[in-house]
Amino acid sequence: MITLSNVHKSFNGNIVLNGVNLTISEGEMLALIGRSGIGKSVLLKHIVGLIKPDAGDILIDGININRLRGKELEAIRKRFGFLFQEGALFDSLTVYDNVAFPLREKTSLSEEMIREKVFCELENMGLEKDAHKYPAELSGGMRKRAALARAMVMQPSIMLFDEPTTGLDPIIGQSILNYIQACHKRGGFTGIIVTHDVPRVFSIVQRIAMLHDGNIILIGTYEHIIQEKNPIFEQFLSGNLNGPLTYS
């Protein structure tokens, strides 16, 4: 279970999170939506302790991640898989070595076992032919899928996806969503998907949360949210230029 309670964060006076409260229960998949630049990536990084909150607590199964050091922090980090928005692939390593990296560093598997796992993951992403390439030689979408393969290969119990389908064509995008859903059903990880891929993503998540002006203004199941007729959410979904959200 992941709990954020009253999380505040600002960068040089620019308030990004203003008292966020959010609870995600074990095995749940949540979609986090919101406008560009509103702080979705920042929120995700708080959960893994990459960014420290100015105030408030982040609890993973009741443990405050910002109080952990050394071995304990390492132990909890091993439970996370994190897909960075920009991939964050190691540019000095090939796709294969990137995906193999966590296995080599954090497990004592033999090189054959690693090879098997890596190729299994790469095949799921449709990248088995590109294993020997370096990140710089890949297209944006391929990079994203390679990063996804690296995030998933350790079969983490908490998966945080920062825009898994941005930059992919609709067909690959759908297949990635299906794959995430299948993994979720099979492995039962707890997951957060940050995405602009609405409404498509709604079919693979249990709940939807919308971040706006530093707060979660809306959270619930799709049916529940639709009934609320929140003008911000409705405009966000329709992409209408007229409404409470303005282009700025």
Added chain:
Amino acid sequence: MKPAGVVRAIGRTTIRNIACLGHYGLFLLTSLFWLFTSPLKIRRIIEQISFIGVKSTIIVLLTGAFTGMVLALQAFYALNKFGGESLLGPTVALALIRELGPVVSALMVTGRAGSALASEIGIMRITEQIDAMEIMAVNPYRYIIVPNIVAAIIAFPVLGAFFSLIGIWGGYVVGVEILGLSAGTYFGEMTNYLDMQDIRMGIYKSLSFGLIVSWICCYKGYFTSYGAKGVGNATTQAVVVSSVLILIWDYFVTSIFV
């Protein structure tokens, strides 16, 4: 500006600079902590020795040869004034082994590899590769910083020795082949005047320069500010600060050992 304002400004600058020094020191201590408390990543170290050391060999040999040659020309000119040409060999060798070998080779490697190191680590920082490592519970100090420090500490003395050796050869070319000294005088006098102490001092210097350069360049890259501009600044500062520190530290070591 009022006097109080001046005092306040001076105080603030001083505090900021001391805090900054503390930050540098902390980085070094953390790196050394991981160096001594966890198994080394041998493969990464070998890669970095190749990057810092092997790939700098050509440039070090080239600059070493010409430094030795010009040194011989200059020393011959000076020694000739009081008929001391026979001491050309030891003069060239002492200058190279004690000073120029370690210092100039370190400056060359800083320009070639130190800058690349800073920008590479800086790019890893701004593209979130370092964050990715942290999330995978891989310690970036162990994986990135320590191998570079170890590689530099190994590579610098070797490069410094190459520099001195080829420089002595360059001095031989000028002194013996061009200026007409006998080879016996050039090399014979060298063994009379050169001590183990001199060689040891050259090695100490190279070792410490290796530590300084890898420390500063890794630090600048690791804590780069964002954007291409941030990495560019980090790279420039890494080279400037390393070079200045090399020269200052060189003076201290020389003054202590003499």
